[in-house]
């Protein structure tokens with residue numbers, strides 16, 4: 001039994017504030033959306049029946065009804081746990097993968113999240129801890145506990161240096177994170193997925209990760225949720241100026257994904273950061289990712305202004321994503337969500 005530290009209690013409170021901020025416009029990147037610059041090639045002769053389009057795919061040895069993951073957001077507080085339970089139930093119905101937010105607080109507070117596995121027996125569940133926490137003393141024990149508690153199919157390790165720099169109580173020592181990831185890859189009973197939280201993972205960083213054995217990367221690029229903006233909102237007015245130039249810092253997915261796909265042939269790439277609809281999802285697949293991911297769009301669909309949980313809206317949002325993806329596949333003449341080797345020069 002672990003005892004929550006003062007820092008854990010502050011983290012728990014911060015998590016609920018983050019949810020509110022993530023739902024507000026204050027969290028939105030103000031950069032032009034990079035996917036708006038992409039026009040998928042219309043095929044006026046699709047030569048197939050719309051009903052022949054099959055969006056199913058395999059991910060982490062399970063079948064998804066379309067290539068999509070709700071990326072990790074929350075957990076460890078009453079509100080966070082309630083949200084995750086609703087996500088799990090609907091994700092299992094809709095057959096999409098589900099990530100949880102950092103499990104550090106729930107483990108420190110002995111709030112098991114295992115109920116999520118019971119509610120979602122058929123889909124990949126993705127555990128989550130921070131890269132900095134993994135590199136600290138007992139980091140590997142934390143990682144093992146996170147996998148065990150969730151019966152996770154894969155453990156996501158998040159890299160969020162921008163957020164930690166702006167957060168007053170953030171961790172600023174990023175030494176030893178890659179070595180810690182390498183160890184985790186070797187000893188954990190499941191694969192490791194490395195993700196950003198909205199500033200993107202460049203090709204050189206992805207190559208370092210591949211070299212230590214990581215085979216799943218969620219690039220989580222800029223243009224959607226901006227953690228710099230969220231953390232800046234929590235600061236007193238007079239402390240914000242210094243971070244102003246960094247509010248929309250980060251890689252755009254259109255700049256990194258095609259080259260990354262070409263270089264990292266045996267890495268499963270998850271494309272995310274600002275996903276707005278199923279056409280964005282189709283564009284991410286076109287750019288080279290294996291599956292797409294989204295966070296804030298689904299948070300907004302799930303929780304109403306009055307904070308009540310609207311599972312029916314979440315269900316509808318996921319079905320809409322799938323239908324829009326299906327339309328994009330049909331209109332580009334594809335029966336499956338695989339665009340491999342089509343765009344010469346891009347892959």
Ligand SMILES: Cc1cc2nc3c(=O)[nH]c(=O)nc-3n(C[C@H](O)[C@H](O)[C@H](O)COP(=O)(O)O)c2cc1C
Pocket residue numbers: 018019022071072073074100101102128156157158195196197198220223224225272273274275293294295296297299
């Ligand atoms: C409220 C909220 C909490 C989040 N907490 C975590 C977290 O604990 N761990 C993590 O890896 N990512 C976390 N994220 C980041 C998301 O997984 C995602 O990478 C990021 O929000 C970019 O996707 P989006 O633009 O679709 O929101 C969080 C996102 C939101 C909106």
